Amino acid sequence: MSTRKFCLTFVVFLSLAAQAVWAQDEGIVVLITNDMEENSLKQKMEENASRLLTAFNEAVKTGKKPNIPGGVITEETKKKLKDLWSMSAMACKVPVIQEQYLKTYEKEYQIRNIPMTMYAATSDSTKYEEIALTFAPNGMINNIEITLKKHQYMHVDWTAVADTEQEQRIKEFIDRFRDAYNCKDIKTLDIFFSNDALIVTGKRITRKPNSDGTLKEALPGERFVKQVQTKTQYLAKMKNIFKNNEYLNIVFDSVEIVKHPKLDPKYKDIYGVTLKQYWNSSTYSDIGYLFLLINCCRKDQMEIVVRTWQAENEIDSYDDIFGFSTFKIEVL
Amino acid sequence: MKNGKNIVTTGVSVLLIWLCSGGAIAGQVSYANRKLAWIGSRLPASCLPERDTCFVCPSAIEGKSILVKYGKPHQITHAGISLFSDNAKMNIHETACNFLERFLLELALLPDKKSIQAKLKEYKINIRLNGVPYGTEGFNALIPALNRIGLETPFTLKKEPALFTGIWHIDDANALTVSFPAERELITGYNKREADEQVHASLAGYSRQKETCRSDILPDSGVIFDSEALIYMERQNFFMDKAIHNHVYYRRQSDHKYYLLNDIDQPAETISNLLLGYTSFWNPMIRLTHIYNNSQSVINIPLADFICLFKHEFEPFCSVRQEGEEKDALKITLILHHKEFNYIHMLSAETSTGNIFGENGIDADFYSTISQYNLDNNKFNK
Numbered sequence: 153m154s155t156r157k158f159c160l161t162f163v164v165f166l167s168l169a170a171q172a173v174w175a176q177d178e179g180i181v182v183l184i185t186n187d188m189e190e191n192s193l194k195q196k197m198e199e200n201a202s203r204l205l206t207a208f209n210e211a212v213k214t215g216k217k218p219n220i221p222g223g224v225i226t227e228e229t230k231k232k233l234k235d236l237w238s239m240s241a242m243a244c245k246v247p248v249i250q251e252q253y254l255k256t257y258e259k260e261y262q263i264r265n266i267p268m269t270m271y272a273a274t275s276d277s278t279k280y281e282e283i284a285l286t287f288a289p290n291g292m293i294n295n296i297e298i299t300l301k302k303h304q305y306m307h308v309d310w311t312a313v314a315d316t317e318q319e320q321r322i323k324e325f326i327d328r329f330r331d332a333y334n335c336k337d338i339k340t341l342d343i344f345f346s347n348d349a350l351i352v353t354g355k356r357i358t359r360k361p362n363s364d365g366t367l368k369e370a371l372p373g374e375r376f377v378k379q380v381q382t383k384t385q386y387l388a389k390m391k392n393i394f395k396n397n398e399y400l401n402i403v404f405d406s407v408e409i410v411k412h413p414k415l416d417p418k419y420k421d422i423y424g425v426t427l428k429q430y431w432n433s434s435t436y437s438d439i440g441y442l443f444l445l446i447n448c449c450r451k452d453q454m455e456i457v458v459r460t461w462q463a464e465n466e467i468d469s470y471d472d473i474f475g476f477s478t479f480k481i482e483v484l
Numbered sequence: 485m486k487n488g489k490n491i492v493t494t495g496v497s498v499l500l501i502w503l504c505s506g507g508a509i510a511g512q513v514s515y516a517n518r519k520l521a522w523i524g525s526r527l528p529a530s531c532l533p534e535r536d537t538c539f540v541c542p543s544a545i546e547g548k549s550i551l552v553k554y555g556k557p558h559q560i561t562h563a564g565i566s567l568f569s570d571n572a573k574m575n576i577h578e579t580a581c582n583f584l585e586r587f588l589l590e591l592a593l594l595p596d597k598k599s600i601q602a603k604l605k606e607y608k609i610n611i612r613l614n615g616v617p618y619g620t621e622g623f624n625a626l627i628p629a630l631n632r633i634g635l636e637t638p639f640t641l642k643k644e645p646a647l648f649t650g651i652w653h654i655d656d657a658n659a660l661t662v663s664f665p666a667e668r669e670l671i672t673g674y675n676k677r678e679a680d681e682q683v684h685a686s687l688a689g690y691s692r693q694k695e696t697c698r699s700d701i702l703p704d705s706g707v708i709f710d711s712e713a714l715i716y717m718e719r720q721n722f723f724m725d726k727a728i729h730n731h732v733y734y735r736r737q738s739d740h741k742y743y744l745l746n747d748i749d750q751p752a753e754t755i756s757n758l759l760l761g762y763t764s765f766w767n768p769m770i771r772l773t774h775i776y777n778n779s780q781s782v783i784n785i786p787l788a789d790f791i792c793l794f795k796h797e798f799e800p801f802c803s804v805r806q807e808g809e810e811k812d813a814l815k816i817t818l819i820l821h822h823k824e825f826n827y828i829h830m831l832s833a834e835t836s837t838g839n840i841f842g843e844n845g846i847d848a849d850f851y852s853t854i855s856q857y858n859l860d861n862n863k864f865n866k
Contacts, residue, residue, distance in 0.1 A: 186842060252812075252838035254748055264748070265812070284749075313727045313803045317817055320830050324854045327676045328777070334675060335518075340778055399522075401606060407857040427857075432606045452780075 180205035180244050184263065186252040193261075196291025197253070200224045201263060204285070204293060205244045212243040212271060225293040233296060242268040242281070260294070261287045268298075319409045322423055322446060325454045326407060333402045336394035338387060345456050346447065350479075351386045352460040354378045356438050376438075376463040396435065403430040413476060421449040424476050429461070439464040443474040516561040519673040523563050523586070526593040534558075538566045545592045547631045551585060564589045569635055576641050580648055583671045584662060591626055600626060607670055610663040629660055646826065668825035668855070676853050680776035683829070683852040686793055687774060687783045706741025707734060715750060716742050723801035723819050730760050730801050751812075751837045752804045758840070759802040759818050761791040769845035772831075776852055787846070794820045794829065812837040816848075826856045 182201035188194040203224050211218040217237060225233065236242075246267055254262045264284040286295035325344075332340040345351070354376045381389070394400070405428040412422035425444040431437055445458035460474045467473055513532060515521040524532070527550070531541035538549040548565045555561035564585025573581040587609070594600050601619045604611060613629050616622040623629065633652040642649040643666070652660045669675055674682065709716050714736050722729040733753035734742035745753050746764055758764045767788045773780050791800065798820035807815035818831040833848035840846060 186838060186844065252836075252842060254838060254841045255843075262748075312725045313805065313817060314815075316723075316725050316728060317830070317832055320819075320828065320854050321851060323857070324775075324830075324851045327853065327855055331676045335677065343778065403606070404855075405857065407855075430606065432602075437602070437606075452775075 182249045184253050185250050193291050197287050200293055201285055209243045212241050229294055241271040244268055322409050330402055330404050338391055345383045349383045349456055350458045351381045352378055354461045397433040399434045401432045423448055426473055441467055441473045512558050514559045516559055517674045517678045520560055520563055580641055584650055608665050612661045614658055633660055666825055668827045677777050679853040684774055690789055706743050709742055728801045728803045733757055748841050755804045755840055756802055760800050766841055768840050771847045772850045774850045798822055828854050
């Protein structure tokens with residue numbers, strides 16, 4: 153064999169090898185990831201989508217128009233494809249496409265989000281598009297569409313929405329907390345308070361005048377005393393209150409919910425709740441401000457870690473109410 | 485012999501009294517909520533009838549009839565001083581009228597003026613006779629004031645965002661006014677637990693609607709807007725945050741009119757319309773985890789049917805946003821805000837466009853009966 157013949161043969165061999173490699177590279181596989189009742193239809197759709205995209209890639213490689221095998225696309229779609237191809241050749245660089253099928257308004261099956269590179273595009277912004285393939289009941293492709301490049305979701309602060317949702321969940325927890333008192337449900341209160349909860353309660357002390365109507369000491373007739381209690385002590389006291397009061401109605405008002413101010417992710421589930429509490433029972437009533445420190449790390453069960461109470465007449469302004477700054481909180 | 489005759493006479497008398505009292509079976513009566521149970525406990529057992537009726541019970545309240553209504557057998561669902569006919573309640577506001585009847589009976593059963601004043605303060609309710617607050621000179625006794633009003637007394641009800649005011653116009657110179665907060669628990673008489681049970685029962689017991697809920701706002705013949713946009717957003721309101729809204733999305737068709745957007749090319753807008761209850765081809769099944777009363781239960785219900793259950797009393801708001809690593813992953817929030825009583829239900833789901841437009845269904849958490857605690861209605865802005 154002459155050298156020239158050998159080189160030609162070698163070049164042809166390399167081209168063929170390259171084409172074979174290119175063909176292997178360009179054989180696209182489409183897989184539908186959700187179940188379909190008719191498995192044979194699903195397979196047909198996968199096969200036709202794969203053959204179509206492979207034909208596109210081959211066309212780009214050879215510089216010719218796509219040679220779509222028979223039975224893959226409908227006649228009408230062939231015409232549409234001709235128009236699309238005249239605007240821009242396209243190829244799929246992703247070797248395996250895994251997508252769920254959807255049902256369109258016209259009850260046809262569709263696969264979307266297929267990424268394509270457009271070769272006639274002159275600017276970077278139009279170089280990449282996504283197409284959707286719609287299938288007839290026999291599995292043939294009866295539509296090809298270039299879909300919107302990205303979904304235009306509203307440009308808003310989604311953290312605010314997440315916060316609103318969390319705020320509503322906390323309000324729902326507060327409602328159940330209040331119900332537990334009004335229904336005298338010790339079991340629920342036991343669940344709601346953390347075992348290590350810090351609980352500050354208060355009670356009105358009214359000084360009675362002496363029998364001659366004078367007061368021995370120059371003190372106001374009514375004052376409030378505070379007590380710090382453990383969860384066990386507090387629940388024991390509540391059991392007594394429930395037993396001794398036929399009627400109990402607690403009303404919450406002016407509820408404000410605040411996230412812990414530290415940006416450290418460890419504190420992201422810590423919330424503070426301030427509210428005005430009206431306590432009405434058969435034997436006693438008062439008005440005060442509650443501060444609740446709530447741990448929301450468990451979605452299924454929030455926990456009260458701190459519960460404090462202050463009498464209404466102790467509060468001159470909102471800043472007087474206990475809050476995060478009153479306590480040293482450390483999340484381990 | 486004489487003693488035996490006395491015993492028989494006594495026994496017959498007791499039997500006659502029992503029969504004349506309507507065969508009261510107070511021991512078997514239950515109450516729909518704790519509030520009614522309190523009222524029931526203060527009515528003499530012999531007074532309570534077995535069925536829906538008005539009756540007098542002078543030992544409880546002099547000069548006024550008491551109305552009771554039963555729901556399930558032997559369960560009282562309403563008890564109050566009879567002040568409104570059924571027709572009047574339907575025309576005015578049934579829930580508010582029932583509240584007034586019940587609440588005034590509750591007051592009438594209290595032992596003294598001090599207790600009544602404490603109760604008014606507790607509930608933040610104001611009662612005035614000719615502008616004079618109860619408990620002050622000119623209005624010291626409740627029952628005589630109640631005896632001046634009845635079924636025939638002209639009545640008006642005014643509703644502000646956070647307050648109802650009911651006025652009985654006794655005559656040109658006299659009026660009895662009751663102002664009360666627009667709060668669900670106060671007016672309906674059901675606490676959160678009881679209300680959640682009712683919501684749960686309605687979800688669990690729903691029957692498949694014969695027709696999908698349709699909005700009667702959107703005409704089939706299209707809507708004309710002053711716009712050239714392909715996709716048009718008709719601005720409505722938002723709830724607390726601009727991202728939680730009830731805007732409606734339309735698409736312009738070839739006749740230049742706008743039709744409800746129903747297109748998976750625009751998934752966020754299409755899903756938003758779907759959540760707000762507008763007719764759509766898609767009606768995904770929701771596997772709803774109802775979180776209430778320290779328990780959870782799962783109910784399967786199609787989305788359109790779920791929305792239908794709350795359509796009349798609640799205004800929907802929704803948020804649809806991308807969240808998660810998958811390309812079509814979505815986070816959905818649906819807020820159902822009660823139009824009158826300042827509380828919401830909330831549905832939250834992490835799902836995907838595939839689940840909504842496909843056949844897999846959606847897993848969602850549902851929180852019911854959340855008080856809004858002095859919701860500022862100025863937050864509802866266009």
